[in-house]
Amino acid sequence: MIPAYSANLGFLWADRALPDAIRAAGRCGFSAVECHFPYAEDVAAVRAALDETALPMITLNTGLGVNGVEDFGIAARLDRLDEARALIGQAVRYADDVGCGFVSVLAGRTAGGSGADETYAQNLRFAAELAAPLGIGVLVEPISQHAVARYHVSTIEHALDLIDLAGVADGTIQLMVDVFHTEVEQGDAAARLIDVLDHVGHIQISSVPDRGAPDHGSVDYPSLLRRLLDAGWTRPIGAEYRVDGDVEDSLEFLHASV
DSSP: OOEEEEEEEETTTTTHHHHHHHHHHHHHHEEEEOOOOTTSSSSHHHHHHHHHHHHBBBBEEOOOOTTTTTTBBOOOGGGGHHHHHHHHHHHHHHHHTOOEEEOOOOBBBOOOOOOHHHHHHHHHHHHHHGGGTTEEEEEOOOOOTTTTTTBBBOSEEEEHHHHHHTEEEEEEEEEEEEEEHHHHTTTOOOHHHHHTTGEEEEEEEEOTTEEEEEESSSHHHHHHHHHHTTTTOOEEEEEEOOSSSSSSOOOOGGOOOO
8 A cells, every 4th residue: 555645845846946846746646745834836837737737735834923933833822813814815825825725723822721722713713704604614734833833722632622513514624744743752652543533624744753754753654654544544644755866866765665
């Protein structure tokens, strides 16, 4: 069995304009693409590259906020509700324009607490109200404290609680599980992922602990991928890893059986 993979263009070919990165992913045999923050890229050019390559775009993120990586999203910030709603609207419009399947709503760095939980849940509801009529899903991604200190959602359990708090019963809001973040934050990421697979909209992988290509490290990816395929997972898995050198030299995993 050979899994299908999505090229995360926030990391892969990140030195190229997004349309050119999409074309590179197509030439290398990826089945889909995903990105982080495409908003400076011309929508028509991105859509044309997706049409040309016949690659679906799986997910994109809401914007970081006016303070960039110092914010790392603001959807859990009550004091910036209007800005958060504007970023969500921007993301949903862009996703609709390019045919993207999911919008990942970044919670941001907070001091924690029930107020932040309720604010984030309200913004998830808002995102779902905009996205669902367009056939777009909403994702909640736990991000490890190691990667982003004080990020509001860092465990699978907290993410599921927030999805429940949002109270959207139609399945529009789902988990995005990045195995790297879960393994670093909680350990035993493979078992945790399989346990919650019914709630998962998208999966991302990279090696642990160096976040390189998923062909080495402490996570046994061949075993995990076999378990996912055996469990009925059919969608492309996001290759979100850091590249040391040419992307093309890191792609041996792409065509390997598991």
